[in-house]
Amino acid sequence: xxxxxxxxxxxxxxxxxxxxxxxxxxxxxxxxxxxxxxxxxxxxxxxxxxxxxxxxxxxxxxxxxxxxxxxxxxxxxxxxxxxxxxxxxxxxxxxxxxxxxxxxxxxxxxxxxxxxxxxxxxxxxxxxxxxxxxxxxxxxxxxxxxxxxxxxxxxxxxxxxxxxxxx
Ligand SMILES: Cc1cc2nc3c(=O)[nH]c(=O)nc-3n(C[C@H](O)[C@H](O)[C@H](O)COP(=O)(O)O)c2cc1C
Numbered sequence: 001x002x003x004x005x006x007x008x009x010x011x012x013x014x015x016x017x018x019x020x021x022x023x024x025x026x027x028x029x030x031x032x033x034x035x036x037x038x039x040x041x042x043x044x045x046x047x048x049x050x051x052x053x054x055x056x057x058x059x060x061x062x063x064x065x066x067x068x069x070x071x072x073x074x075x076x077x078x079x080x081x082x083x084x085x086x087x088x089x090x091x092x093x094x095x096x097x098x099x100x101x102x103x104x105x106x107x108x109x110x111x112x113x114x115x116x117x118x119x120x121x122x123x124x125x126x127x128x129x130x131x132x133x134x135x136x137x138x139x140x141x142x143x144x145x146x147x148x149x150x151x152x153x154x155x156x157x158x159x160x161x162x163x164x165x166x167x
Contacts, residue, residue, distance in 0.1 A: 001028045001166055004043060007052030008064035009034045009160045013087040013144045018154060021050065021085075024159035028166075033114040036064040047080050048166045049113075051106055051139075054087040059096035059130070061103060069107070078112030083162045084139030085117075085155075090126040091146050098141045102130030105138040115139075116165035117158060123150075 003025070006034060009015045015034070022030050030050075037097040043049055053065045060066060086101040105115055119137045121129075131137045142151055 001048060001163075002046060003028050003030045003048040003050060003166065004046035005030050005032045005050040005052065006035055006038065006040070006043060007032070008062040009054065010056060010062055011051075013142070014054045014062070014085075015149065016144075017085060017087065017142055018052055020152065020155045022102055024156055025163060028163065034064075034067055038135055040068050041074065043075055043077075043080075049080060049106055050083045050085070050162070051108075052085050052087075053100040054122070055093065055096060055098055055100040059099040060092060061100045065104070066098065072104075072111065076112060077108050080113055081106055081116050082113040083117035083158075083166070084115070084131075085142060085158070086131065086139065087142045087144055089144050089145040090124055090141075094125075094127045096123050096128035097129040098131035098137065099129060100131075101137070101139050101141070102133065105131070105133070117162040119158065119161075 007018045054062045088098040090097045
């Protein structure tokens with residue numbers, strides 16, 4: 001199964017999760033791209049896409065995703081399955097926890113993308129999140145700032161789910 005993983009990061013947490021995902025999904029052929037140096041048009045080459053974006057500056061996309069956000073308008077995501085993950089901080093940024101995930105999911109869904117890999121909000125404590133839709137997160141939430149000990153098991157469980165849903 002050929003998958004494109006596109007991530008942006010400012011302080012490396014989202015990149016580390018990309019590495020974990022690659023380890024967990026070693027049976028799949030995953031090509032990894034840092035959006036800092038990659039045009040988003042490259043997404044057109046894949047029918048299975050993983051997107052990693054942390055939330056920064058109180059409810060905003062990470063800066064590289066922010067500067068390339070408009071490129072998403074030029075991509076047809078019809079029929080493509082998309083899985084989202086994001087790093088955030090549910091304590092300090094409780095009112096905008098993981099917002100970036102929700103922003104990207106909304107845009108890509110409007111361009112025809114089919115979201116997979118939704119997760120339960122159980123076990124997280126926050127006031128508001130744009131990533132919450134119909135009572136669940138649109139993707140995987142990682143909080144390395146407060147719960148680094150949970151990251152590996154969260155990634156492992158999620159990778160199993162999306163491996164099935166990508167089929
Ligand atoms: C100035 C600042 C603003 C932030 N804003 C948010 C936010 O609104 N929502 C959130 O969930 N996390 C927020 N965070 C937490 C980051 O998303 C978190 O540290 C994440 O792990 C960074 O990912 P990266 O290392 O891949 O850049 C913020 C962090 C900083 C320093």
